[in-house]
Amino acid sequence: MVYGRRRVGKTELLKRFCADRAHIYFLASQEAEQRQREKFVGQIADHFGDRVPRIDGWDEAFDYLGEKLATETLVVVIDEFPYLVAENDSLPSYVQSFVDERLQDTESMLVLCGSSVSTMESEVLGHESPLYGRRTGQIDLQPFSFRQAREAIPYEFKEAVRSYAVTGGTPMYLTLFDYTRSLVENIQTHVLSPTAVLYNEPEFLLRTELRTPARYMSILEAIATGRTTPNEISGATDIDSGPLSKYLRTLRRLRLIDREVPVTASRKHSKRSRYRVADEFLRFWFRYIEPNRSSIEQAPEMVLEGTVEPDLPNHVATTFEDIAQEAVWAAIRHGELDPYAEVGRWWYGEHEIDLVGLAPDDDRILLAECKWTAEPVGYALMDALRDDAEHVRWGPSTRDERFALVSKSGFVDGLEDDLDENWSLFSASDLESLLSPAEDN
Structure with missing residues (x-):
């Protein structure tokens, strides 16, 4: 299984892995179960040059795949597996039967991939999952560390630190910047422009995960601007401590924030919690973009020169x-x-x-x-x-x-x-x- 939060590079990693191997790559989407199953079976049939068979359930779909794997060794990737589980929570049981009865006697590989970390951990890794104990490996894909990201940031060292403080180690953000231009130019072009890809990126990410992201947005902004304890976050957002705890748990589950305690304290028992935005770009965005949207729409250069540049050293220091x-x-x-x-x-x-x-x-x-x-x-x-x-x-x-x-x-x-x-x-x-x-x- 391969999992990790959105934009971290899971799909690209799997595509590179499959590039020189015989494979079937199926990308699930948020569609009705029957339509998803038809597409899945259609890709199998297409790979083997078959006419698409009539399939009435996931058990039959995996039986069909199993028959084909008896004739050819393949890598089979199901990307965004949680979308399928959302439509049919019995799907892990069908995969279990496929693994036990069809896959384990072949040299083929099944890869389950997903951005919903909680679903992947509960439905594939969890003790209650039918798939528990059947995986032969897992990659919890993380953003690049600074040392890893340095290969993609050709600025001199101090400027690379400043640049990493904006993009973090998320591959999409790293590779979007043009390093033949200055950092300020990249910020202006790729983040601070209302037409830029990254201008609405965090809001888009939250909307794909949450039905009502407004309160989560306000919590992230509070944390990014220095309100890091539960009391400070509550005061800045007017969210009472009870509901706030639930929102904070959700943001941690989505890996958008981290909970910290002093290194000498017990993570389980310490009440001296602080929260921090887990991604450098999200921290930058909620510190400078979200609070200044109206001004950016009218005069982005003024926000860059009057707000971002003077305060950037404080952001980079963290x-x-x-x-x-x-x-x-x-x-x-x-x-x-x-x-x-x-x-x-x-x-x-x-x-x-x-x-x-x-x-x-x-x-x-x-x-x-x-x-x-x-x-x-x-x-x-x-x-x-x-x-x-x-x-x-x-x-x-x-x-x-x-x-x-x-x-x-x-x-x-x-x-x-x-x-x-x-x-x-x-x-x-x-x-x-x-x-x-x-x-x-």
């Missing part, structure tokens, strides 16, 4: 923290940092640390700050990090504390010389080296 976390894991793989079991954000009251790594077996903790600023980082940030470290309740009092600073613009003269071996400094060039697309080769 992305830079994620990229720094990616670099920390790369440094661990390379042996440039000691290993850590978990790395994430930490906060308590007014205290906050961008990255905290935990190595419970060794009572070792890494505390790191990331700065996307025009000025080099100096002693003030070092002292502030030391002060905040005292408020992190984790491990014994004798824990081994390590520190790191990550800076876009480097460090003030003399700082590195004044630090002991427990400190690590990472400049933009260090991150570029760690996150080179070839760094794992």
Whole structure:
């Protein structure tokens, strides 16, 4: 099974996989069950040069496919499988019979693909599903990390970080930009124009998943503009905490938001939840496009110059923290940092640390700050990090504390010389080296 949220590249991946293999590729759509079945059987018949047989049910359709697979080895892809399940929730049972009685004695492959992550997880992976335990593999396809996306972003490193903060790792958005033009030109052409493909993209995505997206839109806008706790989101949207919990669960199920707790806390029991928009482009869109639609319709250049460009460093700073976390894991793989079991954000009251790594077996903790600023980082940030470290309740009092600073613009003269071996400094060039697309080769 192959699943993951929309636009992440599932269909393209499967088409590339099938390109040099004998295959039948069936893309389901939101149509009546009988029409879907007719199309499915029609594609099978077309591949084998048959006249289309009369088929009255899905059991007969899969029997027909099974007969054909006895004569030829094929890859059979059913894309957007959840659309079929929505029309007939018995479909997984028919697929189960096909797998057990027809497919398992062949060299053929059946691929079930879908964008409805919850349906794929419940109807294919779930314990209650007839298909439970029958899969031979699964791909939960994720957007590209920065290192992966870097292969598609030929800007120099700092500009690539800024660009990734707009497109994120979604293949469609990445490949839409023209990297021979400046980032600002790309934003103006592909996002900030009422005729651009990406101008209404998030609203379109929500409408394909939700019947009434208005409240979900307001929640996403609240989170994208800095209201990250349930109380803050409730205050910004006028949605009471009870209904809000349901909306937040739905957005998490659709993988549009993530719930975070401090890295030292239990995800299951901690009440210090924060939410964040899971996709960089959606975060950009709900921060700059959705609140300024009227102005964009009239004067997009004014919104670009007066709103987006001045505030963009604040938006990019959050992305830079994620990229720094990616670099920390790369440094661990390379042996440039000691290993850590978990790395994430930490906060308590007014205290906050961008990255905290935990190595419970060794009572070792890494505390790191990331700065996307025009000025080099100096002693003030070092002292502030030391002060905040005292408020992190984790491990014994004798824990081994390590520190790191990550800076876009480097460090003030003399700082590195004044630090002991427990400190690590990472400049933009260090991150570029760690996150080179070839760094794992």
